Amino acid sequence: MFTVPIIERLKREEREILIFTHENPDGDGIGSMIGLYLFLKKLGKNVTAAMKDDLPYIYNFLPAVDEIKKLPIDKVFDVAILVDAAHKGRAGVEIKAKEIIRIDHHRGGEFESMYDYVEVTSPSTTFIVTQILREWDENLIDKDIATCLYTGLITDTGSFRYNNTDERAFEVAKFLVSKGADPFYISKMVFERNKLSTINLLQKTLSTLEIYGEGKIAILTVFRDFLKECSALEEETEGFVNFARSIDGVEIAILMIQKEDLKTWRVSLRGKGNVNVQQIASHFGGGGHKDAAGCRIIGDYYEIKNQLIQKSKEYLHNEALIVV
Ligand SMILES: [Mn+2]
Incomplete structure (x- = not known):
């Protein structure tokens, strides 16, 4: 069976892992970061989720948001996973890590490591994270994780209206809803709480x-x-x-x-x-x-x-x- 290199890499990682996303973070960056963070935490990994900016208000309903740390962090991580950004500079601050791995769907990005998982045709980075987690252990994807991943899918596809919306987007959406993501609740929290x-x-x-x-x-x-x-x-x-x-x-x-x-x-x-x-x-x-x-x-x-x-x-x- 085909195995994803990043899974093999993270499976054997017992040291300190950082997951980070771009500055001015959006639903896809935040959803990917927290979704992956919760999954790795469930596996007992030593993992930290961090970003430079404050969490935008509309995402405050996501699980574990109070566990997100603020970048920069004055520590050298063993592995840092960059989600939803073309290169580590997009974090807006210096990232200290022995190795950086990128999970992303942006075109024209930089190669960070041989374990990078970049698929430019993917509707969202949470789409890619979902693929990784399904391959790794589908049973560990719970309602909280599905909620994060679904959020990135709807924010990056404009609620399935943009031209990155394809059959696969609906297939992953169906899967995430089957894992507990609530489309009405998530849409309401993201799009219908204007101040x-x-x-x-x-x-x-x-x-x-x-x-x-x-x-x-x-x-x-x-x-x-x-x-x-x-x-x-x-x-x-x-x-x-x-x-x-x-x-x-x-x-x-x-x-x-x-x-x-x-x-x-x-x-x-x-x-x-x-x-x-x-x-x-x-x-x-x-x-x-x-x-x-x-x-x-x-x-x-x-x-x-x-x-x-x-x-x-x-x-x-x-x-x-x-x-x-
Ligand atoms: Mn994105």
């Missing part, structure tokens, strides 16, 4: 909407002042870019978020057509997937916005750059 501050912030953000490229490019901006005025946190902008994307005819949606230093901009890109937004993001030093990517740019707002619009237009008009 009033979030809706106020959304209102301000939507007022910045600009359309370019004959209706194919939509841009939204979250200025730092908005966060203050609404008493909102940056994490509350999660999903805002989808309002730009949802407009009829839009093929490239852009959300610019002003960081604390006022000159750094976190940019989220979403695609809904033939354009590969990852290529636009990588032009600015970022990365991601065909339909969801991001980057950070430092500089003047208008200049950066213009650069993003120009690059987007180039990709819209140049068929040769289009990857279907």
Whole structure:
């Protein structure tokens, strides 16, 4: 029977294991991290789950969230497992470990070890983690673990609406529901607990909407002042870019978020057509997937916005750059 190298590697690991994910963590990163953490803990492994940022509010219903540690940790781990990120730098802090293993579905990532499990066609990293855990010991997957893994599946597929949703996504969803994941409860906890501050912030953000490229490019901006005025946190902008994307005819949606230093901009890109937004993001030093990517740019707002619009237009008009 085919065995997954990472399973063999972790089976024999008795020393200290760290599981970590990217900064500004999303449901897939957090779900993968906690799901794998709970599984390894059940096996009696010496395992720690950690990330740089605070847990976004919408994921506070997940099991074991109070066991997540804060990075950086001043200790050298024997093995560190990076989930849902293209390379260890995405953690946002230095990771001290003798060996790093990557479990991920991002394109264009870095090779961290011979035990890496990277499958770019997977709808989510929790999808890959589910495959690993099923192969390892399906009976150890309980309701808590299934809840974490299902959460990553619905957040990365937009509740089975994005083009990474395929037959396998439903098959894994079915399996996770059979293990106790409750679709209604999880959806309600993730998507239907908006704070009033979030809706106020959304209102301000939507007022910045600009359309370019004959209706194919939509841009939204979250200025730092908005966060203050609404008493909102940056994490509350999660999903805002989808309002730009949802407009009829839009093929490239852009959300610019002003960081604390006022000159750094976190940019989220979403695609809904033939354009590969990852290529636009990588032009600015970022990365991601065909339909969801991001980057950070430092500089003047208008200049950066213009650069993003120009690059987007180039990709819209140049068929040769289009990857279907
Ligand atoms: Mn992911």
